[in-house]
Amino acid sequence: MNLPDYFFADLPAGASITPSMIGEACQTLKRNREQYLRHRSTDDIIRALSSLAESWMDPEYPFRLKLLADGPEATGFSKEILRIGIDEFFSAINAKNLRHLIVQDLGHAKRLDGFHANDLEQNTDRASTVRGPELLVHIAAGNIPNSTLTSMLLGLLLRSAQFVKCGTGGSFIPRLFAHSLYEVEPKLAACLEIAEWKGGAHSLESVLFSEADCVTANGSNETLEKIRSHLPAKVRFLGYGHRVSFGYVTHEALSGFDARKIVTHAAHDVIAWNQLGCLSPHVFYVENGGKMTPEEFAGLLATELAHHEQHTPRGKLQTEEAAAIHHRRSFYDIRSANSQDVKKWQSEQSTAWTVVYESDPRFQLSCLNRFIYIKAVANPTEALQGADNVFGQVSTVGIAAPLNRAQLLAEQLSRWGVPRICPIGKMQQPPLTWRHDGRPSLADLVTWSDWEM
Amino acid sequence: MRSTDAFSNYTERLRKFIARHSSPTDGASSDSDFNELALELFARQLENVPPFRELCRAKNISQVTHWKQIPAVPTTAFKEYEMTSLASEERSAVFHSSGTTEQRPSRHFHSADSLAIYEASLLPWFQKNFLGDHEDLLENETVNATEKFGFIILTPPPTLAPNSSLVHMFETVRRELGSRDSFFGGQLDNNGAWTLDIEQVLFGIRKSMCANRPIAIVGTAFSFVHLLDHFEAKNMRYRLAEGSRVLETGGYKGRSRVLPKPELHALITKHLGISTSHIFCEYGMSELSSQAYDAPLAHSRSFKFPAWARVQIISPETGLEVGEGETGLIRIYDLANVRSVMAIQTEDLGIRRGDALELIGRSAVVEPRGCSLMST
Numbered sequence: 001m002n003l004p005d006y007f008f009a010d011l012p013a014g015a016s017i018t019p020s021m022i023g024e025a026c027q028t029l030k031r032n033r034e035q036y037l038r039h040r041s042t043d044d045i046i047r048a049l050s051s052l053a054e055s056w057m058d059p060e061y062p063f064r065l066k067l068l069a070d071g072p073e074a075t076g077f078s079k080e081i082l083r084i085g086i087d088e089f090f091s092a093i094n095a096k097n098l099r100h101l102i103v104q105d106l107g108h109a110k111r112l113d114g115f116h117a118n119d120l121e122q123n124t125d126r127a128s129t130v131r132g133p134e135l136l137v138h139i140a141a142g143n144i145p146n147s148t149l150t151s152m153l154l155g156l157l158l159r160s161a162q163f164v165k166c167g168t169g170g171s172f173i174p175r176l177f178a179h180s181l182y183e184v185e186p187k188l189a190a191c192l193e194i195a196e197w198k199g200g201a202h203s204l205e206s207v208l209f210s211e212a213d214c215v216t217a218n219g220s221n222e223t224l225e226k227i228r229s230h231l232p233a234k235v236r237f238l239g240y241g242h243r244v245s246f247g248y249v250t251h252e253a254l255s256g257f258d259a260r261k262i263v264t265h266a267a268h269d270v271i272a273w274n275q276l277g278c279l280s281p282h283v284f285y286v287e288n289g290g291k292m293t294p295e296e297f298a299g300l301l302a303t304e305l306a307h308h309e310q311h312t313p314r315g316k317l318q319t320e321e322a323a324a325i326h327h328r329r330s331f332y333d334i335r336s337a338n339s340q341d342v343k344k345w346q347s348e349q350s351t352a353w354t355v356v357y358e359s360d361p362r363f364q365l366s367c368l369n370r371f372i373y374i375k376a377v378a379n380p381t382e383a384l385q386g387a388d389n390v391f392g393q394v395s396t397v398g399i400a401a402p403l404n405r406a407q408l409l410a411e412q413l414s415r416w417g418v419p420r421i422c423p424i425g426k427m428q429q430p431p432l433t434w435r436h437d438g439r440p441s442l443a444d445l446v447t448w449s450d451w452e453m
Numbered sequence: 454m455r456s457t458d459a460f461s462n463y464t465e466r467l468r469k470f471i472a473r474h475s476s477p478t479d480g481a482s483s484d485s486d487f488n489e490l491a492l493e494l495f496a497r498q499l500e501n502v503p504p505f506r507e508l509c510r511a512k513n514i515s516q517v518t519h520w521k522q523i524p525a526v527p528t529t530a531f532k533e534y535e536m537t538s539l540a541s542e543e544r545s546a547v548f549h550s551s552g553t554t555e556q557r558p559s560r561h562f563h564s565a566d567s568l569a570i571y572e573a574s575l576l577p578w579f580q581k582n583f584l585g586d587h588e589d590l591l592e593n594e595t596v597n598a599t600e601k602f603g604f605i606i607l608t609p610p611p612t613l614a615p616n617s618s619l620v621h622m623f624e625t626v627r628r629e630l631g632s633r634d635s636f637f638g639g640q641l642d643n644n645g646a647w648t649l650d651i652e653q654v655l656f657g658i659r660k661s662m663c664a665n666r667p668i669a670i671v672g673t674a675f676s677f678v679h680l681l682d683h684f685e686a687k688n689m690r691y692r693l694a695e696g697s698r699v700l701e702t703g704g705y706k707g708r709s710r711v712l713p714k715p716e717l718h719a720l721i722t723k724h725l726g727i728s729t730s731h732i733f734c735e736y737g738m739s740e741l742s743s744q745a746y747d748a749p750l751a752h753s754r755s756f757k758f759p760a761w762a763r764v765q766i767i768s769p770e771t772g773l774e775v776g777e778g779e780t781g782l783i784r785i786y787d788l789a790n791v792r793s794v795m796a797i798q799t800e801d802l803g804i805r806r807g808d809a810l811e812l813i814g815r816s817a818v819v820e821p822r823g824c825s826l827m828s829t
Contacts, residue, residue, distance in 0.1 A: 319769060319780050319802065326769035326782060327800050330527040334534065337511035338504050349771050 001066045003179050008195035009171040017195060019207045025193050026211035029161035030135055036187035037159045042112045045157055046098045048185050053093035055180065056086065063180040067173065074172035077274060078315035085273055088429050089146055093153065097432040102157070104433050105442035106130055112158065115451055125453045130446035132158025133213035133236070139199065139227060140166045141218035144273040145173035147240070150432075150441070151216055152177065152192070158445055161191045163208060171196040199223060202230070209235060214445060216240070238444055240278075240437055243395035244365065247284040247424050248383060248409065253400040254290030254297065262400045263297060265425025267304035269398060270353075272428035274314050275368045279396045279420075279428050282366040283373040285383040294376035295343060298357035302345030305353035305370060314352050314370050324367040325351040332356050361386030380409055384416050392417060395437065398424040459501060460538070460791055463493050464566065467761065467788055468573060474760035475577035487763065490788050491520035494795050501538035504530070505794050521765065521774075525784050525798040528740050531559035536793045539564050548618035548739040551703070561618065561739050567792040571742045572625045574789035578759040579626060582746035583669070583700055583733050600666070604635035605657045607649060607672025607680065613641050618739040619703065623671055634660075639676060649679050658691060658725075667696030670725070674701050674717060675709040681717075682709075684724035692726030699727050702735035714754075736812055740797050742789035745810070755809035761788040766805040767798075780804050780813065 003010060008017055008025070055061050064086065071082045103109050107128075110116045115127040136155045140148040148164065152174065155162040164174055175194045182189035197204060199219070205227075209215065214236040217227050224239035231237055247269065253262055269281050284301075286294035317325075329346060336342040341359035353370040361377045363386050377383045387394065397418045401409050410421045419438030420430065435441065470490060495517060499509055508524055509515065517523055526536060528550070537544070543564045550559035563571065584602065606623045614620040620637075627635045638654035639647050661668040672680075677699070684690070699721055712720070718732045730749050736756045737744035745756035745764075758764055765774050766781040775781040783803040786796050803810040 317770065322769035323782050323800070323802060326767075326772070327527055327529065327798070330525070330798055331529045331533075333511070333524075334504060334508050334526065334530045337507040338534065349773075351770055 001062050003175075006182060006189075007175060007178060007193055009166065009175045017197065017204060019203045022195075022204050022207045023211065026135060026161075026163065026208065029163065029191055029193055030211075032187070032190040033134065033159070033161035037156075037161070037191045040159060042102065042110065042157070045159070045188075046095050048188065049098060049153060049156060050093060050095045052181060052184060053090040055184075056090040061180075063176055063183075067176050071172065072315060074169075076315055076317070078313045080312040081271065081274060081315060084271075084312065085144070085146070088272070089149060092429070092432050098157065101433050101442060105440045106446065115449075126450060127453065128448055128450045130448050132160040132446055134161060135212050135214075136160040136162045136445065137208055137212040137215045138162065138164045139215065139217035139219065139223075140164055140170060140174065141240075142167040142170040143276040146273075146277065147218055147436070148174045149177055154442055154445065156188060156192075158442070160214075160445075163193045163195070163212070165199075165205075165208065166194065166196045168196060168198045200226065205230060214238070216445075236445075238439075241393075243278040243393055243437065244390050245279050245281050245394060245396040245398070245427060246363065246383075246387065247281045247398040247427070248380060248400070248413075249284060249286045249297065249424065250399075250401040250405055250409070251287040251290035252402045252405060254286070254292040256402075259290070259292050260300070262424060263300045263304055265400070265423070266297075266301055266398075267308060268425050269427040270301075270305065270370055270372050271308050271312055271314070275366065275370055275372070277428055279430065280368070281372065281398060281427060282368075283363055283375055283387075284424075285361070285375050285377050285380075285386070288376055288378055294359075294374055295357050298343065298355050298374035299345065301372065301374065302353070302355040305355065305372075306347065309347060309352045317351065317369055321367075321369055322351045325354060325369060325371055328367050328371065329354055363387040363390050365390075380412050384412070394418050396420040396422060396427050396430075398422055398427040400424045459497050460566075463490070463497060464570060464791060466490060466493070467570065467791070470788070471573055471577065471759075471761055475581070487760070487788070488520050490761075491523065491786060491795065492517060494788060494791065495520075495523050498538065498794055502536060502794055504534040504536060520763070520786055520796075523786065523796045525786075525796040526794045527798045528559055528738065528800060531561060531740050531793075532557040535560070535562065537562040538792050539567070546621070547616060548621065549616040550739045551617065551619070558616075559740055561793055564792065567742075568621075570789050570791050571621075572629075574743045574759070574761060575622055575625055576629055578744065578746070579622075580630065582748065582757075583698065584630070586696075586750060601630060601632040602635075603657070603661055603666065603668040604631040605654055605668060605670045606635070606637045607639055607654065607670065607676035608637060609639040609641055609647055610637035613639075614647070619673070619737070622737070622744070626671075639672070647673075647676065649676060651680070651683050654680060658693065661694060661697070662691065665694045667694045667698070669698050669700065671700040671702075673703040674712070675703075677701050677717060677721065678709040678712060681720045681724055685720070690724055690726070696731075697725070697727055698731040698733065699725070700733045700735055702737065738797075738799065740790075740793070740799075741785060741787050742791070743785075743787045753809075755806045755811050756803075757809040758785065758787075762786065764803075764808070764810050766803055766810060775805055777805055777807070783810060783812075 056064055068079050068082055071077060072079055099109055108116045108118045111130050115129045117127040121127060138151045166174060171194055178189060178192050178194050209231050212235050215231060216238040217224055218240045221241050224241055228237055247266060249262060266284055286297045288294060332344045336344050343357040345355040347353050355372055357374045359376045361375050361382050364373045366373060397413050399409055399421060413421050467490060498505055512524055514524060530536060539562050544562045545565050546563040546568060548561040604627050608620050608623060611620050611624045638650050640650050642648045718729050721727055721732055722729060733749055734747045735744050743758055743762040745758040747754045747756050763786045765784045767784050768775045768781045780802055783799045783801045788795060801815050802813040
């Protein structure tokens with residue numbers, strides 16, 4: 001399957017994009033939006049998006065086949081990891097979930113189609129409607145495609161023209177998705193542009209930013225600060241900084257009959273997108289006192305990861321990434337040799353997976369790509385004290401707890417500022433209605449018109 | 454037996470090995486000679502460096518037949534463990550890894566004896582590589598036979614930086630090989646960061662130019678950037694006496710803007726009039742006792758260690774040695790690392806070039822693709 005040259009990202013490597021090309025592209029996008037997109041109904045868009053997602057779930061879908069065939073080379077993820085990632089992502093994109101999202105964030109299913117009032121608004125003689133930005137610009141994350149694809153879907157739902165700027169080497173999946181849209185809905189795809197350049201190209205970005213109404217960006221705090229400083233005042237900015245996640249396993253969960261299942265779920269969180277997403281765990285805190293000890297949990301997790309390497313291999317790493325794992329491992333060789341409280345399991349003759357058990361509860365940043373820490377703790381308070389060095393920078397905590405403890409645990413985590421709590425095994429699969437970093441995804445993008453009758 | 458005694462016989466043999474391989478007639482080192490010393494040193498260190506002993510025990514290694522089987526210790530382990538056979542009362546110096554961002558530096562402990570070996574390892578290889586064309590200069594009467602090189606050292610002096618192995622190295626070179634007017638042109642600012650006394654450095658440079666006497670300017674890459682920024686700002690272009698040379702080493706560690714090597718060298722040529730054939734680079738670290746140099750006179754930018762230190766380039770993926778021309782992690786077996794551990798696993802990447810290495814360095818390490826807040 002050959003993709004037509006339709007987006008900037010389709011240009012051959014080495015072709016350069018100029019500021020005037022960006023300016024013209026933005027004008028075209030806005031024109032196309034006015035002509036093809038702005039007047040489409042929510043139902044209509046939802047139908048188009050859910051049908052597209054359904055196609056992506058079809059094992060014979062040519063775009064999916066292309067992604068699985070060329071993806072390992074283009075992204076570094078193995079075919080199996082891409083398949084799991086794509087399935088988990090698109091299975092959540094359906095009419096029901098899209099409607100839920102609109103109702104949750106905007107308070108009424110038809111809010112985007114004109115003035116409407118829900119019960120509360122009717123009682124107060126009000127009606128409201130919302131508009132999406134005319135041109136929505138995304139500075140996409142480079143690690144995993146989920147947030148970029150989600151941003152593109154939200155933009156379509158809001159009838160915004162969109163310009164997706166990917167980092168070097170990061171456009172492969174967004175670009176395939178855009179082409180799949182182009183095949184069935186060329187007019188919608190005409191309101192979309194995908195380009196790739198190394199972030200910080202000021203001459204290109206200043207044109208892009210001056211045309212935008214709203215910019216979303218994923219990246220380090222420095223990157224976000226830099227982007228923000230270059231934005232005209234009229235542009236709304238939504239920056240998503242790097243976040244880390246961890247898991248928490250209660251001792252009750254390790255005493256029940258399905259303790260082994262928790263290990264399986266934990267392994268799934270480690271292998272999903274090879275741990276590279278903000279929602280992927282760096283550490284699993286495991287309580288002492290269960291039938292299965294934290295150290296046993298670590299050993300079983302190692303067995304699971306070894307098993308995954310047979311069926312859902314990680315894929316090849318860049319030398320620098322492998323070097324990070326190699327170095328970290330040799331450090332833990334010394335530490336485990338000199339301490340009873342440290343133990344390490346690892347794949348032989350490869351960096352495929354590593355499990356480090358430590359009784360020290362201090363949160364450790366993993367070097368990722370299936371390198372996971374297991375830390376023994378007495379209770380959640382000890383874990384949160386240990387995680388003090390990443391306070392305010394945590395995205396998700398995956399938990400395994402019986403019902404009676406889950407509520408208290410969730411409350412404690414929420415008080416500490418954790419924006420998302422979910423079962424272990426689902427960490428890298430937030431629902432569409434998820435609030436990214438605790439912010440409503442659709443609601444942050446729109447502008448309201450209120451009519452007081 | 455005191456731990457020092459356990460090493461004295463080895464030290465004697467090492468000194469002979471170094472002397473043998475430093476004479477102009479005998480450059481090549483046979484693997485068996487190296488191996489013999491390596492195995493002896495390994496046995497001593499296994500016995501006398503407790504954290505290393507535990508590592509070998511965990512790896513089930515008590516005897517080896519070839520130096521490549523000796524377990525390498527990562528540089529990061531020097532931060533957490535005392536990788537030394539020296540009892541606390543025997544330690545007379547400690548070298549720290551540099552860098553402003555490191556909360557816990559590496560620590561390499563030394564005694565008077567181990568420092569003597571450090572110097573015995575440093576001097577002949579430094580002389581051969583950096584001052585190797587000195588004979589030619591004598592013949593051309595660019596220098597006279599009794600004259601030593603004048604060194605302008607761009608680091609602070611040992612009194613201000615007692616924990617820097619680099620400063621100790623320069624001090625040794627100054628003391629043993631430098632002329633009487635050699636000096637340290639660096640100082641510390643209020644935060645303890647290294648700065649330059651520009652006036653003093655310029656005075657030294659001008660003096661050598663007046664006398665038409667070749668000098669050596671040595672320092673870290675960032676100190677050269679500081680110096681060259683001054684030249685640039687004042688639009689100064691000097692032409693140092695023929696035979697003058699530069700040695701730059703180390704990274705930037707956030708202390709100045711970062712320049713790619715060719716750019717830094719081009720600026721040195723532009724402002725000091727020293728051609729690239731006389732701009733030398735050193736590769737060393739506080740965890741080692743030997744250094745590697747490139748050979749610009751022979752148009753090579755590959756780094757070579759002396760006969761008493763060997764390099765392996767290790768595939769980070771498999772842990773095995775990479776093939777010729779391939780990239781991997783630099784591992785060094787340094788026979789002069791007597792009182793710590795001889796096999797050091799660095800975090801630097803390099804390309805295997807015969808028995809030398811082409812340095813890629815740590816600066817090239819990509820930002821991890823995943824969400825990461827700090828590097829360690």
